[in-house]
Amino acid sequence: MSKTYFLGLDAGNTVIKAVLFDGAGHQVAMRALDGQSSTPAPGHVERDLGELWRNAQEVIRGCIADAGIDAVLIAGVGCAGHGNGLYLLDKSGAPLLGIQSLDSRAAGVASDLTAAHGSHLHALCLQKPWPSQTPTLLAWVKQNQPEIYKRAGTLLLCKDFITYHLTGERVSDISDMSGCGLTRMPDAVYADELLELYDLSDAKLLLPRLLAPCDIAGHVTADAAAATGLLAGTPVIAGFFDVVSSALGSGAGRPGDASIIAGSWSINQVFSAAPVVDPGVFMVSAFGPSCFVNIEASATSAANLEWYVREFVERGQHHDDPFRYVNSKVGAVVPTGDDPFFHPFLYGSGQGADHRAGFYGFAGWHGEGHVLRALFEGIMFEHRRHIEALRNAGVSFDRAILSGGGSRSPHWPQMFADSLAVPITVGEARETGALGAAMGAAIATGHVANYDAAIALMTRPFAKLAPNPAMKSHYDRRYDIYLDLTAALRGFWSRLQSEK
Numbered sequence: 453m454s455k456t457y458f459l460g461l462d463a464g465n466t467v468i469k470a471v472l473f474d475g476a477g478h479q480v481a482m483r484a485l486d487g488q489s490s491t492p493a494p495g496h497v498e499r500d501l502g503e504l505w506r507n508a509q510e511v512i513r514g515c516i517a518d519a520g521i522d523a524v525l526i527a528g529v530g531c532a533g534h535g536n537g538l539y540l541l542d543k544s545g546a547p548l549l550g551i552q553s554l555d556s557r558a559a560g561v562a563s564d565l566t567a568a569h570g571s572h573l574h575a576l577c578l579q580k581p582w583p584s585q586t587p588t589l590l591a592w593v594k595q596n597q598p599e600i601y602k603r604a605g606t607l608l609l610c611k612d613f614i615t616y617h618l619t620g621e622r623v624s625d626i627s628d629m630s631g632c633g634l635t636r637m638p639d640a641v642y643a644d645e646l647l648e649l650y651d652l653s654d655a656k657l658l659l660p661r662l663l664a665p666c667d668i669a670g671h672v673t674a675d676a677a678a679a680t681g682l683l684a685g686t687p688v689i690a691g692f693f694d695v696v697s698s699a700l701g702s703g704a705g706r707p708g709d710a711s712i713i714a715g716s717w718s719i720n721q722v723f724s725a726a727p728v729v730d731p732g733v734f735m736v737s738a739f740g741p742s743c744f745v746n747i748e749a750s751a752t753s754a755a756n757l758e759w760y761v762r763e764f765v766e767r768g769q770h771h772d773d774p775f776r777y778v779n780s781k782v783g784a785v786v787p788t789g790d791d792p793f794f795h796p797f798l799y800g801s802g803q804g805a806d807h808r809a810g811f812y813g814f815a816g817w818h819g820e821g822h823v824l825r826a827l828f829e830g831i832m833f834e835h836r837r838h839i840e841a842l843r844n845a846g847v848s849f850d851r852a853i854l855s856g857g858g859s860r861s862p863h864w865p866q867m868f869a870d871s872l873a874v875p876i877t878v879g880e881a882r883e884t885g886a887l888g889a890a891m892g893a894a895i896a897t898g899h900v901a902n903y904d905a906a907i908a909l910m911t912r913p914f915a916k917l918a919p920n921p922a923m924k925s926h927y928d929r930r931y932d933i934y935l936d937l938t939a940a941l942r943g944f945w946s947r948l949q950s951e952k
Contacts, residue, residue: 457526458893459515459682460886461508462694463533463610465489465497465552465716468504470511471886472519472526475899477910481519482883483511495556501539501547504610505617512680523683528893529618529672530689532697532885533611535631535737538589540658541613541622543605550613551589554751558592559583559805565591569649571731576646577633578727579735583805586632587650594652607658611691618680618688619670622660625690629662631737631747638727640738663690665739666895689889689896695719695747696739697888702855702879703911705903710849711745712835712868712876714858718753718796720838721745722847730845734802734838743903746847748838751799753831754858756809759798760827775861778824782863785821787926792822793934794830795941801834804942806949812937831858832867833934839872853877855884865915870923871931880912887911 456475461468469484485507490498516523537553551557565573565581565588574580581588586609594601608616609632612624626640636643642662647653663669669690677684692700698719699711705723713719727736728746735747757778765774785791792813801807811826851874858864859878869876881887891906900906 455525456899457519457521458890459512459526459529460883460888460890460893461512461529461531461611461614462697462883462885462889463504463508463531463614464694465534465554468507468511469883469886470508470515471883471890472515472521473887473890473910475894477881477887477891477912479881479883480521481515483514483518485511489552493557495559497552497555499550499552501550501613504550504613508614508617509679512682516681523681523686526682526686527899528687528689528897529682530889530893531611531614531691532694532889533609533614533628533691535609535628535693535695536584536586537610538586538593539608539610539613540600540604541606541608541616542603545605545622548604549593549600551584553584554799555589556583556805558588561592561595562588565650573633573646573649574731576636576643576649577630578637578729579633580731581633587634587652590652590655591650604658606660607655608660612660615669615688615691618672618676618682620673621670623663623669623690624660625663625665625667625692627665627693627696627737627739631693631695631735633735634659635662635738637736638738638744665690665692665696666892668896687893687897689892692739692889692892693737694885695721695749696737696745697892698855698884699723699745699853699888700891700903700907701881701884701887701911702853703877703907703913704853705907708849710852712839712852712854713856714753714831714835714854714864715856716753716755716758717749717751718831718835718838719747719749719856720835720842721747722842722849724847728845728847732841733845740903746842746845748841750802750834750838752796752801752834754856756796756798756827756831757858760824779861779863781821781824782828785825787825789926789929790815791829791930792818792826793930793937794826795938796827796831796834803938804945806945808945808948810941828861828864828867829930830934832864832871833931835868836871836931837935849874851875851877853879855879865917866920869917869919871927873919873924875919876917877913878915878917880914
């Protein structure tokens with residue numbers, strides 16, 4: 453396998469990455485390119501699908517060139533992509549509309565659908581409508597842009613659009629389609645009754661062919677080969693919902709494994725052989741027979757730190773390595789009981805779209821290190837709140853794997869271990885989403901037998917952190933205050949929203 457390679461693609465809301473791995477999961481080369489989002493109206497977040505495919509071509513070609521290998525040695529390609537949002541092709545297969553999962557235009561539709569059919573929808577697909585959920589967005593398009601709705605030919609998700617350009621096949625996979633509430637659970641199949649509840653009975657013909665993530669969706673076409681540098685005929689799998697792929701790439705995937713992803717979103721998920729049925733859990737995704745992941749998530753994680761770095765650290769280019777600067781400031785603070793607090797709600801919260809971020813409890817002796825430690829702690833507390841929702845639903849675990857950009861901090865993983873009181877492992881791979889997609893390609897092409905074999909061969913731990921019992925009571929006390937502060941500010945946030 454030393455001369456066998458797998459290409460993993462990871463398509464986020466803006467950045468797309470192409471990462472080449474050898475047969476043992478070691479990264480060989482990587483290219484990334486940031487795309488542009490547009491906001492044609494308040495709450496609308498869209499992307500140019502032509503740019504997305506152009507960027508995909510560029511990073512694939514660049515990654516292969518950087519690796520310096522013959523593309524004939526790439527045994528398979530897999531793509532992971534952000535879940536939900538809405539990617540529409542017209543009836544001729546041309547790009548029609550690209551809505552990202554940060555979009556909130558359909559908040560009213562989500563509220564109406566929840567009021568009318570929320571419980572019934574949850575009973576069928578194990579999630580309730582929410583603003584950037586794919587069928588909720590499609591229902592919004594049907595109500596508000598009927599001319600676009602009439603032109604629609606195929607509904608895809610982000611990674612499916614890239615797979616379509618690579619292979620010419622209009623397919624999706626069960627992890628993405630179950631993650632966006634378009635399949636009946638636990639069998640993860642399309643269901644007419646679901647479409648009826650979304651008022652989308654006439655959208656049945658828009659749904660792409662549904663595959664398992666590791667099924668071969670098609671092969672690289674001659675046109676795609678010329679555009680990317682891949683070899684025509686290279687197998688391409690159906691791919692993954694990126695949260696599933698990232699968990700696999702970090703080394704999680706067996707029943708009982710917990711994956712915490714401190715990326716732009718706060719992703720907290722536990723794998724199980726059967727789905728958890730509880731209206732308090734955000735969603736459940738299926739990725740194979742007896743393979744489910746129970747997910748609590750919100751846009752409340754490292755996106756808050758990225759905002760701080762962009763607005764206050766990078767301004768004026770005072771620091772060559774802004775994240776190292778941030779971590780040095782956090783490390784210089786000795787935590788005490790009267791440290792300030794932070795709510796990580798810059799982009800709202802699953803508890804309420806009107807929730808706002810804020811720092812609280814500062815005194816004259818506090819400095820930037822305390823600001824940043826409060827930010828780190830507040831993000832970690834919101835992860836903990838999601839994890840407690842999973843535990844309240846009966847999902848238990850005694851260890852967790854932390855991935856995402858936050859896992860590379862010298863301080864954050866220990867904070868998670870101390871507050872959650874479980875050992876935390878940090879995976880070796882940095883590009884876990886792309887690695888998970890490459891692992892799927894390795895399974896599809898017979899280089900490894902199954903998910904367990906792929907995890908054993910292609911993932912490795914980077915660090916293991918044991919909880920410090922002396923810090924548990926400190927974090928327990930502060931977490932209780934954090935929750936009380938959230939409850940106390942709800943009226944303020946609601947009033948602030950009403951003043952718009």
